[in-house]
Amino acid sequence: MNEALAHIFSDCASAPGAFGCGVRLPDRTSRVKSFHPDCTTGSLEKTLLHLTSATSMLASHDLAGHRMAWQFTGGKLFVTTRADGALFCLITRGGADAGDFFDQMTARFLVSD
Amino acid sequence: MDDEPDFLRVVTETFADLSGGRWVMHRANSADAALEILKSQKIDLVVVDINMPTLDGVQLLRILSRRHPELKKVTLTGFATEAKRNECLANGAELFIEKPRTSQGFRSVFVMLEELVTWTPKKGFQGMLRQVGLSDVIQMECLGRNSSVLEIQNRQLRGRVYIEEGNIIHATLADEHGEKAFQKLLALTGGEFKLLPFEAPEIRTIEGSWEFLLMEAARVADELASQAPAETVPAEAETPAPSAAAEEAAPDVVVAETLICSAKGEPMYQWQCADVLARTTMLQTVSQQAGLLAQSLPLGTFERLEILQASNRSLALIGHDRMVFVRVASLTLAP
Numbered sequence: 001m002n003e004a005l006a007h008i009f010s011d012c013a014s015a016p017g018a019f020g021c022g023v024r025l026p027d028r029t030s031r032v033k034s035f036h037p038d039c040t041t042g043s044l045e046k047t048l049l050h051l052t053s054a055t056s057m058l059a060s061h062d063l064a065g066h067r068m069a070w071q072f073t074g075g076k077l078f079v080t081t082r083a084d085g086a087l088f089c090l091i092t093r094g095g096a097d098a099g100d101f102f103d104q105m106t107a108r109f110l111v112s113d
Numbered sequence: 114m115d116d117e118p119d120f121l122r123v124v125t126e127t128f129a130d131l132s133g134g135r136w137v138m139h140r141a142n143s144a145d146a147a148l149e150i151l152k153s154q155k156i157d158l159v160v161v162d163i164n165m166p167t168l169d170g171v172q173l174l175r176i177l178s179r180r181h182p183e184l185k186k187v188t189l190t191g192f193a194t195e196a197k198r199n200e201c202l203a204n205g206a207e208l209f210i211e212k213p214r215t216s217q218g219f220r221s222v223f224v225m226l227e228e229l230v231t232w233t234p235k236k237g238f239q240g241m242l243r244q245v246g247l248s249d250v251i252q253m254e255c256l257g258r259n260s261s262v263l264e265i266q267n268r269q270l271r272g273r274v275y276i277e278e279g280n281i282i283h284a285t286l287a288d289e290h291g292e293k294a295f296q297k298l299l300a301l302t303g304g305e306f307k308l309l310p311f312e313a314p315e316i317r318t319i320e321g322s323w324e325f326l327l328m329e330a331a332r333v334a335d336e337l338a339s340q341a342p343a344e345t346v347p348a349e350a351e352t353p354a355p356s357a358a359a360e361e362a363a364p365d366v367v368v369a370e371t372l373i374c375s376a377k378g379e380p381m382y383q384w385q386c387a388d389v390l391a392r393t394t395m396l397q398t399v400s401q402q403a404g405l406l407a408q409s410l411p412l413g414t415f416e417r418l419e420i421l422q423a424s425n426r427s428l429a430l431i432g433h434d435r436m437v438f439v440r441v442a443s444l445t446l447a448p
Binding site for chain 2: 038043047051053058061064067069070073075076077091093
């Protein structure tokens with residue numbers, strides 16, 4: 001993991017309701033970080049896989065967004081993709097709104113290659 | 114109107130077939146020719162190619178909006194860009210469509226145009242959010258869990274609906290407030306409305322689900338409409354032309370597309386959805402993917418997906434019995 005990405009992961013710990021975060025790279029490898037015992041590395045990797053598949057499907061419907069937010073009753077998954085196909089995800093729990101925080105991380109992620 | 118004679122011929126022949134002879138079409142290869150036809154014929158709909166020599170489609174739209182404000186206008190282009198789309202919509206086009214290249218594409222365009230021709234404006238509300246009704250805007254705000262104030266006015270009355278995080282919490286109309294004011298506002302047959310940033314009202318007078326409130330308001334509006342002779346409230350007479358100030362204050366977003374379908378993907382309602390099948394397929398896939406995500410993480414039940422794009426905000430809501438897709442478009446250019 002490059003330094004910029006490591007810093008983003010580290011800073012994600014201070015996101016409101018931080019639960020976990022991860023990146024799936026164009027070479028199909030992934031890097032994940034958990035901020036809570038209930039958030040396992042395995043579940044984060046599965047999540048990245050599903051998000052990659054969903055994002056690709058949405059792109060085929062012209063719905064690739066610079067920010068996607070999957071809202072669940074108990075938390076939220078923020079997702080963005082870089083031009084090279086890398087996908088970054090931040091997962092938060094509870095009702096805290098981490099949208100602005102995620103936008104700040106996204107700005108850094110987009111130039112982190 | 115198009116300066117490509119072959120395209121004009123193909124499109125008129127195809128639409129003649131698809132309409133079963135119901136459509137009477139006039140061809141024009143220039144803006145001048147189109148304006149001449151409009152002088153002598155009663156026309157319901159004009160379809161304009163925006164890339165024309167001399168007087169281009171956008172300039173023609175401006176002229177048509179001024180001279181024939183009642184005319185429905187659609188722009189076609191072979192090179193669609195977001196900037197062009199915004200320019201066309203801002204100059205009075207109801208639809209901005211990419212030129213079809215396949216028989217399925219022609220059929221889709223035909224369906225959209227026929228929908229537009231047969232569409233009856235929701236009584237009187239115009240200018241601010243073309244072709245979108247009050248209840249559509251309220252529904253969009255509630256679905257998006259937004260906070261905003263919807264200000265509604267006509268010549269006699271001014272009212273407000275307060276929406277906080279997707280809940281309708283207060284409404285005022287002259288001296289009235291609460292559900293009664295809300296219902297009366299929804300029953301108005303003409304006027305203008307605009308979305309303002311949320312500000313907390315001094316009191317909260319409304320509780321309950323927005324779906325119920327909208328249904329109840331629709332019922333009351335139907336009752337009022339059935340009691341009053343239509344001639345007593347002529348929508349056009351009551352509707353003031355949007356003032357210059359109002360135009361300046363016009364919101365820069367419009368609801369661009371709505372689709373509601375059953376959980377099985379059967380369409381129940383759609384508005385300006387170019388490809389219903391593709392959208393329902395997308396919603397079903399979102400539902401499946403959300404199910405997989407819910408299995409991976411202990412985050413509870415999936416509620417909705419929000420997608421932010423440069424000029425659009427889309428919401429996909431997955432309920433146990435229905436799925437909803439709403440796309441809101443910005444009329445201003447993204448930075």
